[in-house]
Amino acid sequence: MRSPVRRRAGGALVVGVLLAGSLGGCGVLPPMPEPVPHDIVPSAPADLSPAAGGGALSPDGFDAVERMAVRIRNVGCEELSTGSGFAVDEHTLITNKHVVADSKDLEVSTYDGHDITVGATSTAGLADLAVVRTTDPLPSFPELADADPEPGDPVTVVGYPAGGELTVTEGEVMGTTRDPLNANLGEVLLTNAPVEPGSSGSAALDAKGRVIGVVYAKTADDNSLLVPLSTVQDMLADDTAFTPAKGC
């Protein structure tokens, strides 16, 4: 038989446990809800902007490589020839010496058919290169690469083969070789990017769209020869490398 004292102690213990449970339970009671915000749309997602992916856009739908290419018509005293060229700044074109040789008049047009007024023309003595200054601004010009390409590097050629439409062809650098035409001092680049007469003066670009050379000839086995970037840079850095071109 339980004594009354033990029964009272047991009751107190139950009450205490219940109280402790109740009070302790307050710690796990659900809090009051926060008021629903008026607007939960983030103002500007950090990882998404309207300009994302718009880097390749151009003002008129043409790529930068197309916008910097020009077609050169060499009106000689007796005959007509065409070639290609590309802008290196807003008023300067690079092309081949043989593209502007024996010229009475040079006529330059852009990818969209605009005519560009030409100023002075000068040619290099030790490379098949020419610099043409323009009076009108050129629409676009590329960067020059940091160094000559390595064998296996991709190459893109943009120009006007056979004096026709603006054309972009691709290939890869095969290596360096001695200039079979002896038109350039030092070695030249050999690539398998297709070119045709009229492509002379075209810019050869790397995968980032930077200039790595200037097309100047085609080999018998349909490879293309480039004046390497290093030669172009050496010539451009030398004030005496270019002399005024002689007309016909």
Next chain:
Amino acid sequence: MTEAPVVAVPGRAPAPGPRRSSRWLAVLLVATIAVGAYLWVTTVRWQRNSAEWEEKAHEYAEEVASLRMQLDGASSELEAARDQLSTATARITDLANEKAQLGDENVASQQYIDYQTQVSAAAATVASALGQCVSGQEQLVGYLKEAEQYEAEDLRRYERQVNALCADADDANEALQRELRQ
């Protein structure tokens, strides 16, 4: 005389009794009621909050549906615009090429016209020289018919002059013929 020790018999302690238990039960009841009230209020608030979120979710769902429709429409328009841009750039390239070819043809035609002009001028010069040759020879024939009236040396000198003129005219004519054959 000694007194007998008094032995006190302990009586029963006063029991806490129902009053104390009732106090504990009252506290427990109050606490339970308080917790219950809190839970009730919390539940009501959460229900209201949930309803508001649900309403907002429906609003945003409708907005998402509307935006999806707009996005589909915009994507279609963008695709059409891209096609149009591609067509336009191809057309621009074609037109630029046509203009360049026409320019080439124009220059080539001009060079041909210049060449023809030069050839015509040369032909006129040759014709004039040949005409002078014929005139000179006719004049020489006339002189020779009346040779007795002239000094023989003068006739020979005139004959040499006519022959030289005709030789130059022949050379010019030969050069013109060679040029025309090219």
